[in-house]
Amino acid sequence: MNLPPFKLERYFAKYEFATEYLLCSSDCEAMSIADLLAMEEGAAEKFQNVWLGYTESQGSPTLRNEICNLYKTTKSDDILVHTGAQEAIFLFMHAMLEENDHIVVHTPSYQSLSEVAKSIGCSISPWRAREENGWALDLDELLGMLRPNTKAIIINTPHNPTGYLMSRADYDTLHQLAKENDLLLFSDEVYRESEYDPATRLPAACDLGDYAVSLGVTSKTYGLAGLRIGWVATKNKKVYDSMASLKDYTTICNSAPSEFLAEVAMRNRQKLVARNLDIIKHNLNIMEDFFNRHTDLFSWVRPRAGSMAFPRYLAGDVESFCDKVVREAGVLLLPGSMYDDTSNHFRLGLGRKNLPQAVERLDAYLSKNIITQVIEQG
Numbered sequence: 550m551n552l553p554p555f556k557l558e559r560y561f562a563k564y565e566f567a568t569e570y571l572l573c574s575s576d577c578e579a580m581s582i583a584d585l586l587a588m589e590e591g592a593a594e595k596f597q598n599v600w601l602g603y604t605e606s607q608g609s610p611t612l613r614n615e616i617c618n619l620y621k622t623t624k625s626d627d628i629l630v631h632t633g634a635q636e637a638i639f640l641f642m643h644a645m646l647e648e649n650d651h652i653v654v655h656t657p658s659y660q661s662l663s664e665v666a667k668s669i670g671c672s673i674s675p676w677r678a679r680e681e682n683g684w685a686l687d688l689d690e691l692l693g694m695l696r697p698n699t700k701a702i703i704i705n706t707p708h709n710p711t712g713y714l715m716s717r718a719d720y721d722t723l724h725q726l727a728k729e730n731d732l733l734l735f736s737d738e739v740y741r742e743s744e745y746d747p748a749t750r751l752p753a754a755c756d757l758g759d760y761a762v763s764l765g766v767t768s769k770t771y772g773l774a775g776l777r778i779g780w781v782a783t784k785n786k787k788v789y790d791s792m793a794s795l796k797d798y799t800t801i802c803n804s805a806p807s808e809f810l811a812e813v814a815m816r817n818r819q820k821l822v823a824r825n826l827d828i829i830k831h832n833l834n835i836m837e838d839f840f841n842r843h844t845d846l847f848s849w850v851r852p853r854a855g856s857m858a859f860p861r862y863l864a865g866d867v868e869s870f871c872d873k874v875v876r877e878a879g880v881l882l883l884p885g886s887m888y889d890d891t892s893n894h895f896r897l898g899l900g901r902k903n904l905p906q907a908v909e910r911l912d913a914y915l916s917k918n919i920i921t922q923v924i925e926q927g
């Protein structure tokens with residue numbers, strides 16, 4: 550196994566705790582343990598009595614019961630709880646893929662969705678989101694990529710970093726295709742339930758058949774990344790058992806306090822979603838206004854779900870733009886090169902409460918810079 554540095558995580562490691570405004574976070578606004586416990590009567594007291602022994606390896610039954618409410622036909626025994634979604638991605642790839650297997654990956658992608666498979670010796674076909682089509686994926690392109698040794702299709706909808714939400718018709722066709730071709734469908738759904746219009750929410754992949762695996766986490770839509778609680782949901786016994794068996798070599802079981810808190814969170818998830826969608830929608834209006842005022846500098850596809858967008862910088866090299874903005878304005882943007890994007894995009898985060906102040910800073914920086922440029926050029 551030869552894993553290269555995780556570019557995005559290294560970039561965040563450099564700036565996340567040293568920069569005033571994070572305008573590119575993928576998660577929604579977090580909260581304190583006290584605020585989370587206050588959502589449920591008696592929870593604070595129960596938390597004091599959480600037993601700090603080893604926990605059940607597959608996740609506590611009561612937590613799995615709560616997670617199950619996300620799904621229609623998937624049962625609590627089909628849920629395998631992990632330390633974050635990241636562990637689940639790592640274990641899925643190692644459990645199900647071998648050297649010389651081929652997989653298709655929704656691209657641009659969160660790096661581990663392709664990199665872990667690459668490190669195992671798999672070949673990867675990037676299934677590219679097309680900006681000109683609102684970041685949609687082309688199913689005919691997918692058909693052309695399949696090979697006799699194709700093992701799995703990896704998708705992520707709602708998508709990091711574009712905010713693209715697949716249409717129901719495309720989603721159904723994709724499922725059909727995976728089923729007919731005997732492929733595993735790994736569906737990264739960590740931004741599910743953050744659709745701006747709930748009517749556009751897709752069914753969870755795991756509910757549609759045992760070829761599918763749904764990935765979930767408390768970090769994104771629910772804004773509780775510090776819990777480090779993620780899970781896979783699948784009716785596929787082979788996938789489930791192989792992942793469970795590998796988990797004994799990584800984390801064995803999950804943190805007991807985190808499992809308790811995650812259970813409270815999932816029981817109250819409608820409140821968390823409402824709170825975070827309020828923040829996102831408010832921020833979207835601010836960004837819409839910002840981009841309308843700066844059409845000479847940026848273009849963007851307005852997202853339909855999630856806490857991110859992937860705008861394009863039109864006035865020069867995006868990497869040096871992001872570098873200047875973080876150094877001179879204290880506002881962190883994430884250049885698309887972290888996703889191997891070569892078309893001058895950057896990631897914008899929409900889930901944080903202080904986005905209005907961050908945008909004010911950015912605006913002030915742009916006005917000053919544009920004035921300076923005019924003076925220099927004049």
Ligand SMILES: Cc1ncc(COP(=O)(O)O)c(C=O)c1O
Pocket residue numbers: 575632633634635636659705709737739766768769774777779
């Ligand atoms: C699409 C996607 N999948 C998985 C993850 C991993 O989630 P976690 O950091 O909570 O493990 C992320 C985190 O950014 C993500 O954006």
